[in-house]
Amino acid sequence: MESHQSEIEKEIIKMVNRETRAWDTQDTELLLSIFHKDMVWPWPRTAQSHDPIEWVIEWGKYDHKRWKNLWQELFDNYRLVHNHRIIQRIAISREGDGTFAVVDIDTLWVDEEGNEKHWKGRVCKVYSKIGDEWKLIMHTGVLDYSILK
Secondary structure (H helix, E strand, O other): OHHHHHHHHHHHHHHHHHHHHHHHHOOHHHHHOOEEEEEEOOEOOOOOOOOHHHOEOOOOOOOHHHHHHHHHHHHHHOEEEEEEEEEEEEEEOOOOOEEEEEEEEEEEEEOOOOOEEEEEEEEEEEEEEEOOEEEEEEEOOOEOOHHHO
C-alpha cells in the first residue's frame, strides 16, 4: 500500500507542477487540461474569509470556452511578477481514487497601471481519479491562515 501511495503522491505532485507551469507560461490550454468537467471553484471574499458562509462561486461549473476566455483575459491584462508554490501536504483516500493537496501559494499579477492581484495564502486542491488520469474537481480560493497561529 505504501508504494501505491507514493506513486499517487508523485502523480499529484506532477499535477500541481503542471498547473504551476500553466500559470508561469500563461498557457490556458495546459491550465484547462487539469480540470474535471464538473469542476467548481469557490472563492473567499478575502484571504481572511475562513467561514465558507462568506464564499462565492463567480464562474459556475467548469465550461471550457468560458473559463478559457476568463483566464486569457487575466493573462492578456496582467503581467506575472512571481508564482511561488509549496506543497505542504498530500492526502490520499484508502481506495486510491481521491486525493487533495494543500499548497501554499504566493502569486503576484500586475496590470499596466500598477494594480495588483496578489494570491497569497493556502489553497486545497481536490483531485479525482478518472480512468487512468487525475483531474482537479474542486479547489478552494486562497486563504491566509497565518492570522490563526
